[in-house]
Amino acid sequence: MKFNAADLSSMAQRYRATFVNSLSGYKSANLVGTVDAQGRHNLCIVNSVFHLGAHPPLLGMILRPHTVRRDTLENILLKECYTLNHVNQAIVAQAHQTSARYDAEESEFEKTGLTPQPCDVIPAPYVLESKLKLAMKLVEIKPIEINDTQLVIGQIEQVIVEDNAISEDGFVDLQQLDEVAIVGLDGYYTATQIHRYEYAKPDKPPLIKK
């Protein structure tokens, strides 16, 4: 089936949002933890976190100022830090529920039954139930003018991860942590490793890593 630009443009808004959100491929599932000026916790799920670089260790994340994530963006600007907490299968329902439009004075932790865990390097709460958690220091926010979104760039200040998931070479097998991936806005998936491959070389066929 073929859709051209005019077909996309003429889709009903909700259909288009659902369709286009499926087109980038599998997405990461992270809970962003922040605190506001009164010290109140905020938590929201994002599917837009991506790797930006290993040295310095940087992650990017797209936030939409005009959605429920406004609280998150304001808190990040205020405190210049946030946590990222990978979503696993045991907490997928609660994680999705953090996308509801709770009032600013309501804590998504309390509302969804997730547990805030203090972080010893930044003033932002981890999610206790997450098996891979990152403390992030805000580096910069780049406005994406074309659609009025914000690229939030953060540097990793701390990683907490169950060590049985880390291979000898530093690879973290997210399947060992029961992690989930997202498709579109609301589809949650578990994943199963096929292979790891050796670094590809022009004069060799693809080799499966033992």
Add this chain to the structure above:
Amino acid sequence: MKFNAADLSSMAQRYRATFVNSLSGYKSANLVGTVDAQGRHNLCIVNSVFHLGAHPPLLGMILRPHTVRRDTLENILLKECYTLNHVNQAIVAQAHQTSARYDAEESEFEKTGLTPQPCDVIPAPYVLESKLKLAMKLVEIKPIEINDTQLVIGQIEQVIVEDNAISEDGFVDLQQLDEVAIVGLDGYYTATQIHRYEYAKPDKPPLIKK
């Protein structure tokens, strides 16, 4: 296990690259198709494509100017277009092999056995074997100064997808297309849907979409 900034900084370079690349969560797997000034095809796998917005339909992608992907970036700048082709299980070995440092005059299609397919809206090749393909028009390139990478923003001009994977509401079930996700630099995963959830509301528990 806990790693602080100093621990990350003191890791051996390859270990750190492998470790930090695992920390964003599951990643999308796409083949970028371009042509150069002589009309020669180029193809390379990227794990950095992300959703940027549905209307206009925009995707972002991070490219590193100082890696094998230089050809890709130059071609995108030259022709102001590229294709994105989701990777499925049947072509995962070939897709990984496109990351080898072939010479500019060598076609990764020929070298890996993937098949170029003409696109009728832009001068860039699709990958015939891919089950979800996008023709992209370059919108802009934003330099990320902090680590000398480039954010390539493109608008979707055409979508080709097997229609049995599209739900009534526009959702595309990537599992139906046998698509793969990536962890780190070299880990490939298949995915299995758990649930889709209804739009979350503050006064209701999370509801599974029927």
